[in-house]
Every structure is written in C-alpha cells, then in structure tokens.
Amino acid sequence: MPIPAGSSAGTTKGSMVLIKSIVADGTFGTFGFYNIPQIYQDLMIVYYVRSDYAQSTTTFSTYTNNAVFSLSSYTNFSGSGSLPFGGSTATNTTAFNQAAGGAYAVSCEIPAGLSSLGLHASGMIYYPNYTSSNNKVYIVRNSIVSHPNPYATTQQTVGLYRDTAPITQLIPSTNGNYKVGSYMELWGIRAANQ
Amino acid sequence: MSLIILQSAVVTSATGAVTFSNIPSGYQNLQIKAYSRGDYNPGANTTGTLYMRFNGDSTTTNYYNTYFRSDGYSISSGNSQATGLATMTATLPLSQALASTFGFNMIDIMDYASTTKSKTWKAIGGVNQNVAATNTNFSAVNSGIWVPTSAITSITLLTDGNHVAGSRFDLYGYAQTAVTGV
Numbered sequence: 001m002p003i004p005a006g007s008s009a010g011t012t013k014g015s016m017v018l019i020k021s022i023v024a025d026g027t028f029g030t031f032g033f034y035n036i037p038q039i040y041q042d043l044m045i046v047y048y049v050r051s052d053y054a055q056s057t058t059t060f061s062t063y064t065n066n067a068v069f070s071l072s073s074y075t076n077f078s079g080s081g082s083l084p085f086g087g088s089t090a091t092n093t094t095a096f097n098q099a100a101g102g103a104y105a106v107s108c109e110i111p112a113g114l115s116s117l118g119l120h121a122s123g124m125i126y127y128p129n130y131t132s133s134n135n136k137v138y139i140v141r142n143s144i145v146s147h148p149n150p151y152a153t154t155q156q157t158v159g160l161y162r163d164t165a166p167i168t169q170l171i172p173s174t175n176g177n178y179k180v181g182s183y184m185e186l187w188g189i190r191a192a193n194q
Numbered sequence: 195m196s197l198i199i200l201q202s203a204v205v206t207s208a209t210g211a212v213t214f215s216n217i218p219s220g221y222q223n224l225q226i227k228a229y230s231r232g233d234y235n236p237g238a239n240t241t242g243t244l245y246m247r248f249n250g251d252s253t254t255t256n257y258y259n260t261y262f263r264s265d266g267y268s269i270s271s272g273n274s275q276a277t278g279l280a281t282m283t284a285t286l287p288l289s290q291a292l293a294s295t296f297g298f299n300m301i302d303i304m305d306y307a308s309t310t311k312s313k314t315w316k317a318i319g320g321v322n323q324n325v326a327a328t329n330t331n332f333s334a335v336n337s338g339i340w341v342p343t344s345a346i347t348s349i350t351l352l353t354d355g356n357h358v359a360g361s362r363f364d365l366y367g368y369a370q371t372a373v374t375g376v
Binding site: 015016041042071072073074075076077126128129132133134135137138139141156157158159160162164190191192 | 196197198199201202227229262263264265266269292294295296297298300318319320321322323324325326331332333334335360362364366
C-alpha cells in the first residue's frame with residue numbers, strides 16, 4: 001500500500017504501514033482492531049473522533065485484549081484555557097483499576113453531542129514492543145480545540161497494560177456512538193530489518 | 195514527509211551508553227524512540243532520567259533543559275542548565291521498579307543538520323508501574339536546546355547507571371521525498 005507521498009520517489013522503505021482504517025457511520029461506539037498482525041515492532045493509532053453522547057464531552061477509552069481491569073493504570077495531565085485566547089489551567093489526574101469488565105488502556109476526553117458543532121478530538125496512541133514478553137507501556141497525545149472554552153483541552157497520558165502477553169486486539173470505545181466523520185487508523189511500525 | 199528508520203540499537207547486556215554515529219544529513223528532522231529501563235538503584239519505585247549528548251559535546255553551558263510533568267498527584271515544572279547533557283527527567287523505570295516494565299519516550303530533534311541554528315528538541319513520554327504512589331508514575335514533556343550551530347552527526351544516550359538488556363533505541367529520519375518498497 002502506498003506511503004504518503006512527498007515530492008519525489010526514492011528507494012528507501014518507509015517505516016509506517018497502514019494496517020486498518022475505520023470510518024464511522026454513526027451506528028457504533030467502538031472501533032475494533034482485532035487479530036492484529038504480530039509482525040511489526042510497534043503499533044500506533046491515529047484518531048479524529050467525536051461522540052453523539054448527550055454531554056459536552058465524554059470519555060474515550062481503549063480496551064486491550066479484553067483483560068481484567070486491575071491490569072491497567074495510567075497517569076496523565078491535561079490543561080485547558082480558562083478564557084478564550086488567554087489564561088490557562090492545568091489539572092492532573094491518575095487512575096487505577098478504572099472499571100470492571102475490561103482494561104482501560106487509555107482514558108481521554110472527546111467532544112460529544114452538546115459540544116460545538118463539528119468539533120472533533122485528534123490524537124495518537126503509541127504502543128512500543130507490543131509483541132514482547134514485557135508489560136506494555138503506551139503513550140497518548142490527545143487534544144480538543146474549541147472556541148470558546150472550556151472545551152479546549154490538551155492531554156498527555158502514559159500508561160501500562162500489566163500483561164506480558166502480546167497485544168492482539170485494541171478496542172477504542174466511547175459512550176454513545178462515534179459521529180459520522182470520525183475515523184481511526186491502526187499503523188504498524190516496522191523494525192530496522194523489515 | 196515520511197519516516198525512515200536509520201539505525202536501531204537493542205541492548206543485550208547492561209551498557210552505560212548507546213551511540214548513534216555517522217548520522218546522515220539528508221533528512222529534515224530526527225526522531226528517537228527510546229524504550230528503556232535503567233539499573234541504577236536509588237530506592238523503591240523510583241524513576242530515572244534519560245540523557246542525550248550531541249556530537250560528544252559535554253560543554254556545560256551548551257545545554258538548557260525544561261520539563262513539565264505529572265505523577266498523578268501533582269504537576270511540576272523546572273529547568274536545568276550547565277549540565278553538559280540534554281536531560282529528560284522521569285522517563286524510565288529503575289532497578290526496583292515493577293519487573294518487565296520499561297519506559298517510553300518519543301524525542302524529536304528539529305533541523306538537526308542545520309549549520310546556522312541552535313538545535314531544539316522535545317520529548318514526550320514517561321513510565322507507569324501499575325501502583326498508586328507519588329513519584330512512581332510519570333507523564334512528562336521535556337524539551338531543550340543545544341546551543342552550537344554545528345550539524346548533529348552523533349547522539350549518545352545515557353542514564354544514571356546502565357541501560358538494561360531489552361532496552362531499545364531507534365533513530366528515524368523525517369524524509370521529504372516519497373519512499374517505495376512498501
């Protein structure tokens with residue numbers, strides 16, 4: 001499959017391979033990446049999403065391998081401007097054992113049904129060494145931009161899926177359904193010898 | 195712009211320094227992905243620091259560093275200089291951390307081949323140990339400058355103590371041309 005084009009073609013292989021891309025049709029609240037190939041070094045999810053849930057923002061979480069909740073933990077910080085074009089506040093949260101029934105690999109906020117029309121969150125989730133026999137660390141960069149605030153937020157999360165089994169499925173989920181126009185891509189990051 | 199892997203270093207036994215040398219100049223920016231853990235032992239659950247040294251330069255006044263981080267209980271920021279190193283705090287687990295757990299950081303070094311600009315870098319990442327305690331888990335942003343205008347041709351990655359076996363460091367170049375052979 002093609003790698004995003006630049007100005008001219010070369011002979012070197014790119015490092016990113018698109019595994020799967022999903023576009024929301026407004027009927028589902030989960031993007032499911034199942035049977036993830038075990039041939040890459042790292043994984044990366046890129047997303048641009050909004051929910052139809054009847055709040056201004058709602059939670060966006062990713063379940064990893066459907067493991068038990070106690071295996072997952074994360075630390076993040078978030079900041080939001082208190083006034084349009086000026087002022088800022090910073091908050092920080094930590095969370096452990098987020099919920100029963102699945103492992104929250106990620107917990108971020110995304111725009112929902114009552115937020116500014118057309119507003120989406122964008123971000124990236126990165127999983128290094130997802131096939132290794134180590135516990136799985138990940139990082140997330142998430143942002144919502146809006147005018148006026150308070151619904152503009154930038155977040156960074158570092159978390160751990162405490163399991164030495166390879167990651168074979170990732171299920172980014174939200175409350176309600178993802179709005180039409182939302183999409184999510186799963187990329188494989190090749191090793192040097194691939 | 196495409197991402198091309200240039201060099202990869204997998205640590206097979208404890209080592210204090212990993213160096214990418216002879217870095218080619220034909221890319222716009224560099225990125226390092228650092229999946230690492232250290233063997234330094236300052237106490238239970240503590241996290242450590244990853245350092246970079248450019249072109250072997252240890253001149254203390256050539257490095258200025260700033261961080262912003264959360265351990266889940268408080269947010270802090272600070273800066274350092276006269277260290278002789280680019281410093282990324284709270285970015286890797288140490289010897290008494292949760293077993294089989296590594297930290298991860300994505301480091302971008304902008305316009306590294308320029309001969310007219312000081313070099314700016316930033317890193318996002320941290321560590322998590324699946325336990326609720328202060329100074330144990332971090333989400334961190336680190337950034338800094340290296341003052342010289344020389345092109346960067348080598349980068350040495352250090353920590354207090356050694357990088358343990360299983361640590362991995364990948365160096366990427368951001369290419370401005372399309373790539374083939376997918």
